[in-house]
Amino acid sequence: MGRPARWGVAVLALGVTVTALAGCSKNTGEHGGTTPRPKISGGIATDPADSRGPAPAVAGARKGGTIDLLQASDYGHLDPQRTYSIREFAIEQEFARPLTSFRQGPAGKITLVGDLATTPGTDVHHDCTTWRFTLKNGLKYADGSTITAADVAYGVARSFASFEADGPHYIQQWLANSPDYNAKYHGPYDGGAPVPPGVTVSGQTLTFTFAKPHCDLPFAASMGTTVPVPKAKDTKQKYDLAPFSSGPYRIAGYAKGSKLTLVRNRYWDPATDPIRHAYPDRLVVKMGLTDELQANQEIADSGDAQYSISQNSVPQQLLSKVTGDVAARSTKGLTSFVQYLAINTQRVRDLQVRKAMEYAINRAGLVQVVGGPLRGTPTTTMLSPATIGYHQYDAYPAGPNGDPAKARKLLHGKHPKLVYGYENNAEGQKQATVVKAAFEKAGFRISLSPIDAATFYSSQQRRDNPWDFYLANWAADWPSGSTVLPPLFDGRGLQPQGNSDTSYLNDPAVNKQIDRIGALPFAQAAPEWGKLDQQIVTDTAAAVPAYDSNFVGVNGSRVGGVVLSKVLATPVFTDVYVKGS
Structure with a gap:
């Protein structure tokens, strides 16, 4: 990160x-x-109601418009099984859903809830060696097809592949009971099983079984390792360019090093999602802007900058300008x-x-x-x-x-x-x-x-x-x-x-x-x-x-709902919206 x-x-x-x-x-x-x-x-939700959607409405928010997200460089990866930086995690929340996620309350309370799953997980034997997750009803990909527990298992399976090594290794190491997690099982390719050892699927229920207790699995399940991937949509290394959407937005265009465009996934059901909204019509990531250039644009607040969010912290030489109206639209x-x-x-x-x-x-x-x-x-x-x-x-x-x-x-x-x-x-x-x-x-x-x-x-x-x-x-x-x-x-x-x-x-x-x-x-x-x-x-x-x-970040005057995630240590966009006139 x-x-x-x-x-x-x-x-x-x-x-x-x-x-x-x-x-x-x-x-x-x-x-x-x-x-x-x-x-x-902070802690883990014990009431299943906490994992249900929709997410509480953001006061003053409305649907429509486009918000630009400004950043200095491209993402290392968009393939959820390969992501491992705070900015990748922040944008990933918009098009990919893992088994669990953190919900941040208005007073900063952090609660782990079920995202795709109905709860943050069940410790079957009360010894943290066997964990069970059941997927919610109504979960859809961007093409309208149903998200399945088998797809989640396949996502975990592909995280064992050598080309996915940039991502987190918690779950793989625990399943293999070894730091050398892919010595025997190399993922679902070249004849490998589509479900990794230690994982079983029954209908919409997924079970993880470990040789040793791992009581923090619900936390680890919030990372991209458990994002579902349909086998038919897996393009291996090329999946980095166009991951299949399970979240409220889908990728409409990606020019590496330049621009990433997200538009709404019309099949996403907010009733299944306790974390996210989809207020803007589009989220457009614009790359190649230095932190100084981003900050100057936001401070000037003219034209398109009014509808943008700087993802880089304001550089030292410009901090003195974060006063008055600029301070009112800053995220600190x-x-x-x-x-x-x-x-x-x-x-x-x-x-x-x-x-x-x-x-x-x-x-x-x-x-x-x-x-x-x-x-x-x-x-x-x-x-x-x-x-x-x-x-x-x-x-x-x-x-x-x-x-x-x-x-x-x-x-x-x-x-x-x-x-x-x-x-x-x-x-x-x-x-x-x-x-x-x-x-x-x-x-x-x-x-x-x-x-x-x-x-x-x-x-x-x-x-x-x-x-x-x-x-x-x-x-x-x-x-x-x-x-x-x-x-x-x-x-x-x-x-x-x-x-x-x-x-x-x-x-x-x-x-x-x-x-x-x-x-x-x-x-x-x-x-x-x-x-x-x-x-x-x-x-x-x-x-x-x-x-x-x-x-210390700054956004345009026509943007609302920017939140600094206490988990990711960067702004997140699940609540953002374009302000009315």
Whole structure:
């Protein structure tokens, strides 16, 4: 999701509503500089009525018109089984429906509900090894044909194919009971079965059976892996260009790198859909516009720009213009992305040196570089406040600008030489300057090493990379600590390349806690992830939390219903409409 691909090892038991902390924070200058944050609730729907449609009407919304969605580049993929970025997920919601989806309430409440399915799933034996989903009546594709459970199973089957490897792997790994999920079953091609091992279909009911408990399957089922694909419509790699619509819109035209046009699927029945509306006649994605150009068009608000939405956050140099009328039509808020300094523990082995690095960081300086409080909030935790299980703590109280005196005390007169790898673009260069100044003030000697922006994250993921620390970021695949802490700090799966654990931590105490919490019921696991967050930073100092990312987007004056998704950390379009004259 705008970040390295990830994997999951969590085991959660669902069925309750929990409370997390989220919202804006104010820098107080004490203990990392955050104040208590407003609470939001989140969980899984237990009442089948929550999964029924139609979605509640949006006040003032009307049908008709065209809305343009502006973005800098094309999508990596539109094939739902291959999508794995926040912008792909956002547009996918309009033409593809998985078994489950998140519904976001007006107060930010996040509820997992059945999308194609009548409920978010049934734990058949109450041990999370067997999950059953039954499809709703009245589900239609864009040609009027019925969406079937067999089509969902076929969608899951094709996700095992090697050309689908860019998508999430949760369900495939759980079905295969192995990270090497397609070693034996390669998908429905070349004689492969149209239903993958571990999945059975009976009428409109689909059953998943696992060798081990996987209580977070309802969450994983919200990803593109479970989007239905009729076998007769499968064009393999070419499916990326024209996926078959199961949502309220269908693809009417796609010119790669230029434009994607969606028009209504007239067979979509809102009575089956608790998430989406289809107010505009058309949604047109226009590509190739820089974030600066997008923002300037929206701020000017003339002509077609009045009917458009910028999908990129307003760049730093234009944030001062987001005032008055522009502010009134902006979309602002906390995302689930956390920026942090990953310390390469293979190279920086001295715990006291890493703890000194915790005190050296200048969080306020890093936030200022990206645009100030509108774009970031200093944090001392690895879990975002938008994540269920969030726990506020400050293991190394250093204030917003760092505490170089405490850092120097831990170094005992030493001046460690560290290499900081930074993204070689304008923002990365400014951040590198802040890091170097703060760490040298704390007694370190810092060498700056530029990393090509195109390979910045993949370079970090090489186990033999030559840097001591670098700025990294992460966001949960769904709002739980289970999709943050295990991928970032469980070192048992480290490989030569492609690692999410770019701190290269492999600590037996941390691994033990990951296994323990992963086996707990959800109500018990959620706060335990927060405690483990604190344990990891306090005991290992393998990462230095820096700031929570905020989004600031602007849309035209004739657009309503733009919502910043707390799950996807980007604007979504399920409620958008063209305002009347």
